[in-house]
Amino acid sequence: MLQIKDLQAGIEGKEILKGINLTIQPGEVHAIMGPNGSGKSTLASVLAGRSDYEVTGGSVEFLGKDLLDLSPEARAGEGLFLAFQYPVEIPGLSTINFMKTAVNEVRKYRGQEALDAAEFLKLMKEKMNLVNIDKNLLTRSLNEGFSGGEKKRNEVFQMAMLEPRLAILDETDSGLDIDAIRIAAAGVNAVRSKENATLVITHYQRLLDYIVPDFVHVLYNGRIVKSGGKELALELEETGYSFLKNEMNIA
């Protein structure tokens, strides 16, 4: 469903992604690991359509469409979701109102009727249970004064609400204790299906104990330098990323 070919991108003239190749099929879970600053969040932002990043080469196809040609909101409409590493705060706007707008905008994009208040509430209740989030949190200003864990859980809740075809989770585990990770992972697993795919960006292998990936890729210095199965994550856990430098030197 997602085909990234030789994707190159940068910001303010600085090259960050130096030729990414990645193919994701429906039903698959991919993990991207790699040290800080290797370009993981940049890849997520470019896929989501953040305009400060400039794509300088390559192509991305998503469900048969040229992804790079679509506006960020159209990408969301097509079923791409990004759980942000740093979710933003919007004072005075509750998550409920935010999601009500988002769900109906996405439905509009797909040619579906808007949900009325009762239908929306029903959907919300269902997803709240699924990701185990407190209603109080959803009535407060979006992410304002949330703890790190609450922000991440809110991202998982939004993902559940929007039922994306491809969900990209950017370090959704960072800042979470093990219980929170388990809950977040349970949320992700609950929305997994044969049709949908997940791209998990993480630093630590422990998240992958709960969201078991089909493939693991190591991103380093703007390139995927190694790919493998879930055992690669364990291997990295033991050896760390220091091997990369050696391997890169040999290559």
Place this chain on the structure above:
Amino acid sequence: MNDGLSTIEQQITSDYKYGFTSNLEADQAPKGLNEDIIRFISGRKKEPEWMLEWRLKAYRNWLKMEVPDWANIKYPAVDFQDIIYYSAPKQSKKLNSLDEIDPELRRTFEKLGISLDEQKRLSGVAVDAVIDSVSVATTFREQLGELGIIFCSISEAIQEHPELIKKYIGSVVPMTDNFYAALNSAVFTDGSFCYIPKGVRCPMELSTYFRINAENTGQFERTLIVAEEGSYVSYLEGCTAPMRDENQLHAAVVELVAMDHAEIKYSTVQNWYPGDKEGKGGIYNFVTKRGICAGVHSKISWTQVETGSAVTWKYPSCILKGDHSIGEFYSVAVTNHHQQADTGTKMIHLGKNTRSRIVSKGISAGVSHNSYRGLVSVAKNASNARNFSQCDSLLLGDRCGAHTFPYIEVKNNTAQVEHEATTSKIGEDQIFYCNQRGIDTETAVALIVNGFAKEVMNQLPMEFAVEAQKLLAITLEGSVG
């Protein structure tokens, strides 16, 4: 495509949704202002002699006054001789019911989205509609009458309740208060009068819609609300004006009087024509609004959503004379393109244990300027006065301006006065976050702005809040790509 901040700066036209003119036959005064014009107005309204004398006195004072120049606004001088001071839609006879009003006028209301009969039936809002200068229809009069509530045009009140008008007109805003108040006192053409008798809680929102229609007419309405002991009233004022190239003048006066334990809630949604994106045309809105908490434990609450006008000069104020009285001011002012707003409030603490609260939210886009100007004054004998002021500014793009001018005068050392102010910008990351959830940039801005203004919007009566939210969105349409 969202281009982030670069498009935040980009300005696209957003057409004024209410820009149409009605083909109503109007009965007009000749252009210009002199004593004869005032006699003409007073005569047309069949006013008693004392009213004419009052007007003439105001006029003679006005002649000696100067246009105020201290506000943070710039506009070409207004030629006061180039204005028509009286324009009334021609109506042959007095109306007994709404069904009798001119069908053209009816259509105007409908275009404005105030279908009177709908409001009458559905929402229980009593509407006193003012087109140009004369109140054309007042609904619900009888129902209110049974409770002893008077709700009518001020012209009628002058005829039918002269003792009340004589007692209260100019009692809160003296005719010599300021240049525009003096002008209004001389030439006011219509407006609303409400009187809530002792112990009565007005069972419905009272509402007036103002609209400037004929060319070159200034609109000078005058509103007076008196709430007797232990009474309560909530009053809504909505305003629109047709699109015109020239600037039209609007100089209103609103006076509120609250006796012991009385409460007046006054809400405004101001949507006058703001001018086009180059800054051509639009209303000059110079308004004096003031309430007096005359009695103990009385309360006056102003809520305003200001989205229109080319220039806004407006400071709804409270004189807290009664002990334990409360004054509140909740304001959202949005400016886009070349609009300029200098608005705020004055809280004058005279009584003991008086409290005031100011919440001002300014939103600026385009090359507009938005200023908050507020005075909190605590008199020598006003012990234990409390004030809290919160002034927040939100900027869209970096070519607009937000300014805050708080003035604090405290003459009693038991007073507690707090002032907080913030300025923020709509962030590209906030917009992108919304975009990523499928929300386009225009809608994202509306969500963010409404969130920013929420504390004030929450003060509005339900049916107004929805309209006000839409207005915020319309005003900022095109301010972000």
